[in-house]
Amino acid sequence: MTTASNFRRKLDVGLAHFYNLKVGGTSDTVAALSVGCGLLATSPALSAQLGAFPYSLLPIACTMAGGAWLAWRAMEPWRREHALASSLKIRSDQSPLEPDHTPGATTGGLLVGYTTDSGKPIYIDDEHLMRHLFIIGQSGVGKTVAASLLMFQQIQRGGGLLFIDGKIDAANLAQIYHYCCYTGRQHDFLVINPDDPDNSNTYNPVLFGDADEKADGILQLIPSTETNPGADFFKQEAKQALTTLIRALQRARLAYNVIDLTVLLMNGNAMLELERKLATAAPNSAELKEFTLFLDKFRVQPSPQNPAGGIDMKKLKDVFGGIGGRLYSFGTGKFGQIMNTYDPEVNLYEAIRGNKIIYCALPTMGKDTTARNFGRMVIADLRTAISWLQKLPEKDRPWPPFMAFCDEAGSYLNENWSRIPEQSRSAHVFFVPAVQTVANFQAISDELYEMVIGNAWTKLIFKVGTQGTAEEAAELIGKKIGVLRSLAGTTAESSSMSMLRHLPESNQGAGASMASGEREQEMCIITPDELKGLQKGEAVMTYGGDQIFNIRIPMTKFDKEAQARFGEFRVNRFRAQGLTIDGVHWRPAGFFANVDRYLSTAAVRKETAKAHEEDQKALNAELAKVAELQKAQGDAQAAAPGTAPSSAGSTAPSTAPSTTSSTKTGGFTPDTDAINNRKQKNS
Ligand SMILES: Nc1ncnc2c1ncn2[C@@H]1O[C@H](COP(=O)(O)OP(=O)(O)OP(=O)(O)O)[C@@H](O)[C@H]1O
Ligand SMILES: [Mg+2]
Numbered sequence: 001m002t003t004a005s006n007f008r009r010k011l012d013v014g015l016a017h018f019y020n021l022k023v024g025g026t027s028d029t030v031a032a033l034s035v036g037c038g039l040l041a042t043s044p045a046l047s048a049q050l051g052a053f054p055y056s057l058l059p060i061a062c063t064m065a066g067g068a069w070l071a072w073r074a075m076e077p078w079r080r081e082h083a084l085a086s087s088l089k090i091r092s093d094q095s096p097l098e099p100d101h102t103p104g105a106t107t108g109g110l111l112v113g114y115t116t117d118s119g120k121p122i123y124i125d126d127e128h129l130m131r132h133l134f135i136i137g138q139s140g141v142g143k144t145v146a147a148s149l150l151m152f153q154q155i156q157r158g159g160g161l162l163f164i165d166g167k168i169d170a171a172n173l174a175q176i177y178h179y180c181c182y183t184g185r186q187h188d189f190l191v192i193n194p195d196d197p198d199n200s201n202t203y204n205p206v207l208f209g210d211a212d213e214k215a216d217g218i219l220q221l222i223p224s225t226e227t228n229p230g231a232d233f234f235k236q237e238a239k240q241a242l243t244t245l246i247r248a249l250q251r252a253r254l255a256y257n258v259i260d261l262t263v264l265l266m267n268g269n270a271m272l273e274l275e276r277k278l279a280t281a282a283p284n285s286a287e288l289k290e291f292t293l294f295l296d297k298f299r300v301q302p303s304p305q306n307p308a309g310g311i312d313m314k315k316l317k318d319v320f321g322g323i324g325g326r327l328y329s330f331g332t333g334k335f336g337q338i339m340n341t342y343d344p345e346v347n348l349y350e351a352i353r354g355n356k357i358i359y360c361a362l363p364t365m366g367k368d369t370t371a372r373n374f375g376r377m378v379i380a381d382l383r384t385a386i387s388w389l390q391k392l393p394e395k396d397r398p399w400p401p402f403m404a405f406c407d408e409a410g411s412y413l414n415e416n417w418s419r420i421p422e423q424s425r426s427a428h429v430f431f432v433p434a435v436q437t438v439a440n441f442q443a444i445s446d447e448l449y450e451m452v453i454g455n456a457w458t459k460l461i462f463k464v465g466t467q468g469t470a471e472e473a474a475e476l477i478g479k480k481i482g483v484l485r486s487l488a489g490t491t492a493e494s495s496s497m498s499m500l501r502h503l504p505e506s507n508q509g510a511g512a513s514m515a516s517g518e519r520e521q522e523m524c525i526i527t528p529d530e531l532k533g534l535q536k537g538e539a540v541m542t543y544g545g546d547q548i549f550n551i552r553i554p555m556t557k558f559d560k561e562a563q564a565r566f567g568e569f570r571v572n573r574f575r576a577q578g579l580t581i582d583g584v585h586w587r588p589a590g591f592f593a594n595v596d597r598y599l600s601t602a603a604v605r606k607e608t609a610k611a612h613e614e615d616q617k618a619l620n621a622e623l624a625k626v627a628e629l630q631k632a633q634g635d636a637q638a639a640a641p642g643t644a645p646s647s648a649g650s651t652a653p654s655t656a657p658s659t660t661s662s663t664k665t666g667g668f669t670p671d672t673d674a675i676n677n678r679k680q681k682n683s
Contacts (some may be wrong), residue, residue: 038063137462166408217380223618268311325607375412
């Protein structure tokens with residue numbers, strides 16, 4: 001049964017090789033003619049003419065030469081097998097997409113790499129790209145290089161791109177710029193770079209969006225504290241309050257930035273001023289009623305000590321917690337240079353609709369909480385943009401689908417990601433998160449792991465570093481039913497004799513037995529050890545959970561001469577025109593311009609320092625959890641080695657398991673069972 005299916009598979013592949021063989025051109029025609037002429041010359045009429053030596057050899061030589069050439073050509077697919085070096089002994093499936101090579105036709109997908117066995121290109125079509133692509137691998141194995149190949153094609157085909165670079169690297173910025181120059185798209189290039197504000201476009205992630213979405217996005221800055229049962233209640237209350245505040249600003253047509261919000265959250269008089277401005281702009285609005293009702297909870301009646309009355313700041317701070325302090329850190333220094341704007345050059349929603357190419361640098365990796373929070377704000381802003389895109393008629397959504405490449409995603413990941421894969425598909429946005437370990441996802445929640453990783457239709461798995469990650473990655477690739485064979489041998493010898501004897505009598509015996517057993521068991525299609533042995537630029541790609549490819553990815557790079565021609569990167573500047581939304585001009589909220597009047601620097605610095613401390617604590621706890629998870633997974637492997645006891649129950653060495661039938665189970669469409677299984681595993 002197994003041999004038959006193996007044979008069938010080989011036959012299918014063989015036939016496919018023949019089917020794909022392209023015969024033609026001068027040399028093939030000459031060869032075919034030689035064979036034809038040779039055969040013709042064996043006819044009685046001609047052979048008589050060529051009877052004499054050496055002419056009689058002519059037909060044989062022609063037939064042999066032509067035949068040899070045609071045989072050589074027919075063997076080409078087999079010659080190309082193992083075209084690229086690989087330590088894995090797997091045969092890749094057929095490419096999910098065979099691009100149309102007729103002139104003018106669009107590919108309708110992106111090239112990911114070339115199979116190691118036959119050197120064939122592997123493409124993914126747009127429909128399946130929109131089910132996302134997940135990249136995992138240890139540092140320096142080719143994740144960014146692989147994504148660069150996709151980004152290059154995306155830029156070349158006129159598509160939009162957001163590249164969030166979690167490990168700021170000047171070479172990455174230069175490379176994207178070169179891609180833009182090569183394809184003539186420099187004018188579409190936007191840069192958000194808090195590390196170098198002079199060469200960055202301006203960006204205000206809190207400005208555009210529905211009030212509740214913006215409130216949600218800002219609350220992402222507060223670390224989740226699972227241990228604090230009051231945290232959820234606090235977040236609900238803070239979200240309600242922030243939504244009311246942002247609604248008031250939007251209804252009064254006031255443009256705001258992070259400092260305006262900080263002032264409002266930390267100063268009661270600013271709140272009252274906003275109330276007055278809203279009353280003038282929209283006296284009968286629901287937003288004014290809502291805002292007044294909200295402020296009523298904090299109003300202080302005038303008293304001899306406080307004749308002016310005002311707002312109970314302590315109570316207000318209790319509601320808004322550390323949000324003000326966190327927002328303030330974005331309004332100062334280099335971040336401030338980019339974010340304190342009312343007319344930002346980067347409006348994510350508009351940029352996606354205009355197929356722009358956006359490079360966003362996160363200043364440092366992992367350890368810095370402001371950069372981490374900034375990454376989360378960008379993701380929250382992207383989520384808002386996605387929710388707007390979803391509402392557009394299908395023909396107005398971006399096409400080709402917009403690519404969001406989140407490099408080093410583990411360093412700015414949070415719960416907010418969980419719904420993104422689901423929403424972005426219908427918005428024509430595809431996600432490409434790249435990580436070094438899956439533990440970052442697991443440390444947050446099992447649901448997040450399943451939603452982001454489990455739901456990715458395509459997974460690119462590079463060489464992984466730790467045993468824990470290798471285990472998880474092997475599981476992502478899937479399992480097959482293999483046969484575990486065991487061989488046990490025992491030998492026994494015995495001898496006996498009577499000590500006191502009158503006859504020369506004694507017994508000796510020897511025995512040997514051999515037992516072999518076979519047992520079917522689930523095993524990894526590619527083992528964790530094999531994954532740890534992958535080479536740089538080589539990956540295992542799973543597609544849809546049931547197709548597997550061993551691929552090599554070409555590195556796209558421009559030579560020095562081309563780079564010199566493109567020149568140094570220069571940021572595109574746009575003339576400030578003031579903020580106009582739906583034909584209505586929005587005025588600046590005005591708190592930022594008078595920040596010194598509202599905020600005492602010492603007080604706000606204290607708040608910011610406190611927020612930083614909390615964030616750092618949360619980050620350390622998360623990193624500790626990641627390390628713990630990795631360790632636990634590594635230990636689990638050590639405790640449960642891959643070899644199961646043989647059915648013969650012997651202690652003799654067992655042979656390596658050999659595969660017979662295979663059922664791939666690596667997974668798309670995770671269900672609650674998968675989540676529960678993982679929970680059990682982790683607990
Ligand atoms: N496909 C490839 N072909 C040739 N060289 C490659 C390939 N992939 C990676 N390399 C080499 O490895 C280096 C590191 O690759 P890359 O930056 O993609 O690693 P990474 O996985 O993104 O690492 P990190 O997580 O540290 O960012 C590249 O600069 C290049 O020299
Ligand atoms: Mg990288």
